[in-house]
Amino acid sequence: MSFEFFLAFLLASVLISVSPGAGAVxxxxxxxxxxxxxxMPAILGLQLGYGAQVIIVGVGLGALLASSEIAFGLVKWLGAAYLVWLGYQKWRQEPLSLEAQQQQDVESGRRRFWQAAFVNLINxxxxxxxxxxxxxxxxxxxxQLPQFLIMGGTLIIVxxxxxxxxxxxxxxxxxxxKDPKHQKSQNRVFGGMFMAAGTALASYSRG
Incomplete structure (x- = not known):
């Protein structure tokens, strides 16, 4: 890959990441x-899902998903349902006290890692x-392998x-x-955004 090609791909990578989506939400x-x-656990989880997507495309399974109506439809609806479920859970989440927040930070890092991984993986x-x-x-x-490694690494780092x-x-x-009322509003805003992302994914057409 030439330096000019790399700069163009780098710009595309930035635009992809900056564009609002389920990962940003x-x-x-x-x-x-x-x-x-x-x-960071959730951010790294997103990269696990992203890296898996790069590998899937690299070994040719991406082309299968793109060409098969059944495979594409199955993954599409699984991803949409997962995002809607996350939104529903977020909408119903109760406000936390500072002490409860600190306790959840310790206990749920792994859970948030895998949740984020699936957000990018099932997409x-x-x-x-x-x-x-x-x-x-x-x-x-x-x-091709070095080229895929460069592009995949660039996407993930960006x-x-x-x-x-x-x-x-x-x-x-x-x-x-920090106020419980504000927390409840926050949960419902982001819950609604997750459900909207799931609905958009369900309506996405390959055409």
Whole structure:
């Protein structure tokens, strides 16, 4: 991959990560409740799901999902249902005291990691997008594995930086959400956003 191609791919990676989506919603929700440092399990979970998507596309399964109505439909509805379920759970979540927040931070880091991983993993729109993106930057007569490694690594590094930025911005607003009423509003706002993301995913068409 030439330097000019890499710069173009880097720009595409930034635009992909900055664009609001389920991953950004997940990160902002965690940033508001837990702060930047304790949002890292969820951010890293997102990258596990993202990396899995890159591998799926790299080994050719992405093309299968893109061409098979049954496979695409199954993954699409699983992803949509999962996001709607996360939104429902967030909508019903009770406000936490500071002590309860600290206790949950210790106990639920692993749970938030896997929740975030599945947010990115069960997302056929991301798979189809990568299937469409990668061929634009692949040099056909050059070894493909190093190219996939460069592109996958770039996507993940950029996404980590962008998600840390989202969490930092959200954490600065956390003082407004210490009050139980504000927390309840926060939960319903982000719950609604998750459910909206799930609904949008369900209506997504490959055309």
């Amino acid at each position: 997940n990160t902002m929700s965690n940033g508001l409740r837990y702060g930047v440092r304790k949002s 056929p729109k991301a798979t189809v997008f990568l299937v469409a993106l990668f061929p634009q930057f692949i040099v056909a007569d050059a070894p 996404d980590i930086l962008v998600m840390v930025g989202y969490a930092s911005l959200a954490s600065k607003l956390s003082v407004w959400f």
